[in-house]
Amino acid sequence: MAEVIKTGTYICKGCDLGHRLDTDQLENIATGEGGAVLAKQHDFLCSQVGVEMIREDIDKGEINRLVIAACSRRAKTEAFRFDDIAMTRVNLREGVIWIRPETDEAKETTQEMANDYVRMGCTEVKFMHTPDPSHEQTLNKHILVVGGGYTGMTSALESSKAGYLVTIVEKSDSLGGTAGKLHKKVPTHSPYRDPEDTGVTELTALIAADPNITVHLQSKITNTEGAPGRFTVSISAESGNTINETFGSIIQASGFTAYDANQLTEFAYTDNADVITQLELEALAKEASGGAIKRPSDGKEVERVIFVQCAGQRSQKEGHLSYCSGFCCNTSIKQAMYFKDSNPDIYTNVIYTDLRTPGAGGEDFYRSGQDKGITFTKGTVNTIANNNGNLSVNYKDIILDEDSTLDVDLVVLATGMIANSGVNIDAVKEDEDADSTEVAVPVESILNLQYRQGPDMPQLVNGFVDSHFICFPYETRRTGIYAAGPVRRPMDTKQAADDATGAAMKAIQAVENAGKGRAAHPRSGDLSFPSFRKEGCTQCKRCTVECPFGAINEDEKGYPQYNESRCRRCGTCMGACPVRVISFENYSIDTVGQQIKAVEIPEESEEKPRILVLACENDAYPALDMAALNRVEYSPYVRVVPVRCLGSMNTIFITDALNSGYDGVVMMGCKKGVDYQCHFVKGSEMAHYRLSKVADTLQTLNLEEERVAVHEVAITDIKRAPQLIDDMAKTIEEIGLSPFKF
């Protein structure tokens, strides 16, 4: 590019910066080593006057790169928003003066910190370009909903209400899903006293009357490819025809399958018609329609009934589900009410170990059940046996610590839910790795995605689709495809309805952002996207494997094929690339690497170590900002470089830093594992994985392993984050300065 770089550096003197720092010296560094064509100081840069001064210089073409040396990039974002120029922020306030004491001894090291940060900013910006979207996609306001149950119907109606076209694909011959099989549902409105109508009939009628919604029953998806804004989907329809259509985004509401109670031999489910599941009781209750419920074996009206909670659930036994399905306690209360409301003299006993009634009205509903005379026994059921046509339930009363037997007409088992999440692509991968000849995939794919990483969405634990459970509950690891309802985690209809609405909003967000060529989320609106330098690429596939979102396919020659609107802009691919050919316009190996190199490394004799901190800008960096706000001091020898995600950390940064004389490197990313907090799900995990191999590098350099540390830091670690920095400073003090200072 033959573009002439004209950097403008604007130094703020407000918030005590002018008093604490020698800003003339900063100006000289910017125009000198920093190569800025102009540098200006201002008493109050974020004021209208200050901002207009910058604006004017940009508009007049005086500058085409912008460095704002003031407060943290997280502060004053509205005032300092210049979309039409490559810019960076130099953090002199939270990064320097707020974390250093105002003493004579500290003055020199504080100024050095500020000087370095100005050098780093001026260098970084030289390697940045104004992002420009590729325009690979168009606005497509058509949303595909997979599954016509309670969740799917709600998603469809919510999307339609917001003005989007919807197509529902349902595998069975009717809408309604599991909710359609229920007699009534757990109440969703105050006073949460009685079971209420499921509302499925109304939902079905609303869908039928909605001109924006098309329904395909007895249909399946045979192929899905593309990206947000341009998903091409093949639907094998009831008619036998295949319909090909394009969609802007997809909501997967494929629901759950009931646990197979035949596995519960101790409860004699298979042998006894009067031992039934909750779902089977719903059918009996539907038939009775408010009248007396009759037991299946001989049609006798039920007088005594026991509900067994956690049947085959929350148990480590082989074949059982280890998790809580969440809905079953409320369901048993509801079902006991079917009996109590028809005849208060019917004996109903719910045997539980921990009664869990989630949701706003859960506790009130439980109380209502007690008020109606349902007995609740804290205990575990051992066996159920046939006793002359009746059932003998043998259980251990946990409170009274004794075994008891109750004779009843009917036993209802609260069995759990198993997510319909399609193929477990990680299991498939493991099989491949193991060179297994068996095809151990009995599950049919739901989406049939033509993605490099597999045909369905990645799962987190227990077969539920991975969607960011802590921060962004509807964001799965396939941008533009959103999981809603029990496929994501166990839930009841009320929660599923909320979930469906949330997923619809996410689907709309993806459609709209794709139409504008911007990132969908969580860096919503980001116009940059990764590209690679083909000449350098070795077709090693690290990027396509490591991308947490399956955004990168491979072309026929094995080169990465980016799907811009699937990309979350985390840079994990950039961190993964061993030959460092992947970059964003405004974030690259150079923008980070050159900052590292721009720091002035003092002579060994000066005894001033330098510590590089690569801090995740989502959690660790804000934690440091907040520490500064609280005036928590930390070492002046540290230089902090924010990264989009620790996943974008390329090991070259560490090698370069150590080679150029840094004494230590600290990396701060988010929590990884099944209870991850990483915005980009796998980014932090990938970084940790890569670093496990850094020890070799250190050995070749003949350096101590302690010089490199990686930590999980949460946004709340306001005291801990600075402490980790000081810990490294102390380590350096102990092991001595790096020998690589030239």
Place this chain on the structure above:
Amino acid sequence: MATKEYSFYPGCSSQKGASSSNYLISVETLCEELDIKLNTIPDWNCCSASIGYSGGGELPRLALSARNIALSEQHHGGQDIVATCAACWLATREAAERLDENADLMAETNEALKEVGLKLEKNETKIRHMTEVLIEDFGYDELGKHVKKPLEGMKIAGYVGCQTNRPFGIAGESFENPKYLDKLVETLGAEPVEKYDKKVSCCGGALAFSEPDKSQALVKDIIEAAYDGGAEMIVTPCPVCQMNVEVYQDQINATYGTKFKMPVVYYSTLMSVAYGRNAKESALDGQIIKAKKLEEIAAK
């Protein structure tokens, strides 16, 4: 400030020659200082506290309190009932609330009250503890204005106990850590024990009589925690607490090898001394374990 009048329910233990007769003496002194007029409910009867339940069923126990409330309605209409004893206050207030909530019980109670020619008409009388009156109708600032001899240099543990604290307590205070006794101690110029672990622990109540060993184990902890907090004295608003914590110290010392000699006084005694009244008016002669420091201040 004009004279404030209340319908007074003294309770059995405050009678002459009874276990908390000293409490009544100091309360009377306090009321003189604060210009409070206590109009004793004529011919009041025992409330049965919370121990009469073996012989007395719910209705007879309600009738006891209902008679007192009805007498107050009849003779001191419009005046709040004030009790100094925690159990009296609790039993009476509880009865009033129970009757208010349950029309059947109210009807039956009134049938019993016919036998004494009374009827619970409105059941709207507020039933209050003396400390409530001091805090709500006067307030710490006003209470502080009457201090003539600040209790300087004293560290006092505020033992709130059970029944002045639960289930009603003083409005705005927590059950787990009520602060009003501490604030009162501060108002009088002394230093409260900030972290008094056993502030709201039970002394055994009436079970001090039937289960002395178990109760004394509880009392031991209450006194020990006061010593641990650096206290030289315990102050309490409840006659049962006062008696249980004060009088068994010798027996506890014998059982546990402790050397307790902790004076336990009523808030009214503390206030009377701080308000400049003499030892007799403050009922300091009622202390089995002498409150020497207070005696010195009162003698000044």
Place this chain on the structure above:
Amino acid sequence: MSDLNTQLVEKYRNNFLQEVKDNVEEGDWVKMCMQCGVCSGSCPMGPYWDHPPQEIFMMIRANKREEVLSSNSMWMCTSCYNCIARCPRELPITHIMHGLAHYAKRLGLAPKNQPTIKFSQLFWDNLMKKGRVNELKLGLSLYFMNGFAEGVKKAWKMKDIGLGMTLTRRLNPLEILGGHGVKDQTGFQNMIKKAQELEAARIESSVKK
């Protein structure tokens, strides 16, 4: 066992919870217990209960009528109200315990020789005499409740306390001669009698319902 007890067993066969609801003070609340155990953990006498409140509630639901009513557990209640203050379901646990205790006593099922039962009865009898409690007589009858010899022993053990109380004029030996009381003795006695009759009638009628 009383005749009334037999009738009640007949009437409420297999439904002790209902019996408690109908006949015990605040008994309707028992069904609302959610078995969290906060009451048991909050009780100052916790270690001495055979069955802490949480367990008592569970036993009622499990129809353990004899075990509950003959238990000495309820008699361990000091009326500290800690359980009431902390119960997340707002059960009036203290009152239910008093109610169960009284009900057991009424039916003749309460344990014999339980000290609190005796003291509680002595307290009630004492206050019934004159409408107000006579602490001296209450104290003396307490010492002698298990017979003369033990009474002398106990009184001896407590003599220092009695002396201390007397010296501070908080115990008046002259109370033995009469002491305080309400003026309207007859009316007072009739009122209580009436209340007792009404209550007994209520329980008896529940048998016939």
